[in-house]
Amino acid sequence: MTLRLGRHSFADDATLVMAIVNRTPDSFYDRGATWAEDKAFERVATVVAQGAEVVDIGGIKAAPGEEVGEAEERSRVVDLVARVREAFPGLAISVDTWRASVGDAVCAAGADVLNDAWGGADPELVDVAAAHDVAVVCTHTGGVTPRTRPYRIEYDDVVRAAIDDTVAYAERAVAAGVARESVVIDPAHDFGKNTFHSLEVTRRLGEMVATGWPVLVSLSNKDFVGETLDLPVGQRLTGTLAATAVCALAGARIYRVHEVVETRQTVDMVWSIAGRRPPRRAIRGLQ
Template sequence: MTLRLGRGSFVDTDLLVMAIVNRTPDSFYDRGATFADEAAMARVDEAVAHGADLVDIGGVKAAPGGDVGVAEEIDRVAGFVAAVRERHPELVISVDTWRHEVAQEVCAAGADVLNDAWGGVDPGLLDVAAAHDAAVVCTHTGGAAVRTRPFRTTYAQDVVADVRDGVLDYARRALEAGVAPESILIDPAHDFGKNTHHTLEVTRRLDELVGTGWPVLVSLSNKDFVGETLDRPVDQRVVGTLATTAVSAWLGARVFRVHEVAETRQTLDMVATLRGERPPARTMRGLA
């Protein structure tokens, strides 16, 4: 199925890099490096130059922290979305938010995708997406409250079945709200409402989510499951992230939300070539 993300259309063999742009002073990874407008725009420019297909702009970190109200979140992201749209007219812009009020403002400013990392806790977000013909990322959080960490998380049934049922239900609600079917993605939401064992199981069985027919987005970048698996701090998780990226791409994921754009682009290009969907950039060895 052709995937339509606002102004962008992509065939099912396209492996897309979604570059993270945090408009927060307290992100777990960049520690506020792109909170200021100039630094954030430089990050967008760099991501585009390194091969990003879309950017994902967020105004509230996912982890617990200081309260960020609706007005403050809008102030952090809506004007910046408008500035990115003016600077990069053809770039697909996503915004990471769970609030319909924020969704309304960023869609009016030019956003193409609403990346709801908290599993549809605000049903009004889908109405905004439908009204603006925006794409929606339907995530699974296992019922976790917004901005909380998992604590002694268990699933009555198989975790992958729970993820599948959850994202399919969210996708159904998106369709009922009027979101175009070609503009719906599903995301198992690695680490959200899950411990490391859950996340690893979902990853190794990602093909079961791909088999639903909905395009799968994965957000793997430098997350705790990588750190716990390899016993590495946040700033030493790139290798584990890229290994997981390659496996996820091979199993059929289509969109990859990342910090390291250039490295991810090369990883995905290598997977696409190994699958026979992309020719090598050049071939000389043994031909002359």
């Protein structure tokens, strides 16, 4: 099925790199490097030049921390979305928020996707997506409260739970009026999951792809990579790309990342190995 993110449509076999843009002073990876709006805008320009098809703008870091109210969240993201919309009309803009009111404001400013990383914590978010005819990302968090860390969460079958919850959320979005071709599911590595859970979700990602909903994976530099390899933030790129390759082989469509160039090369290589993308230019042995 064609994937449509707001104003932008993508072919059935297209893979998309979604670059993370934090308008936060405290996100784990960049630690405030793009906190200033001008810095965040520069980051957008950089990732566009690197080939990202989507940016995911967020105003609140995922981990626990200083309370960020609705007004503050809006002030961080709405003007930036408007500025990016005007400067990059061909770019799909996603906003990472769980709040319907913030979603409404960013859609009015030009957003194409509401990336609900907290799995439907605000039930009205899908109504906002429907009203603006934008896409929604339906994530699995195991029902945790936004901005909390997982603590002793267990599942009978984490993949079954991820599929059941995200597909139910997807159907709820469609019932609310979101276009079927604009609904994406995300198992949400590390969210409501220990490292063993995230590894199993990665290993069995094909089961999520088999639902028919396009799958987004957000793997970039996360703790499950760090714990698996015993490496701190800043040394997790190789592990991230290994996980990216496994998800690409399974058929994930959207990759939410910090490193655009490395991810694009990994996904293209695996997509070609899988026979879904021709090589760029093949002449060896065929002269």
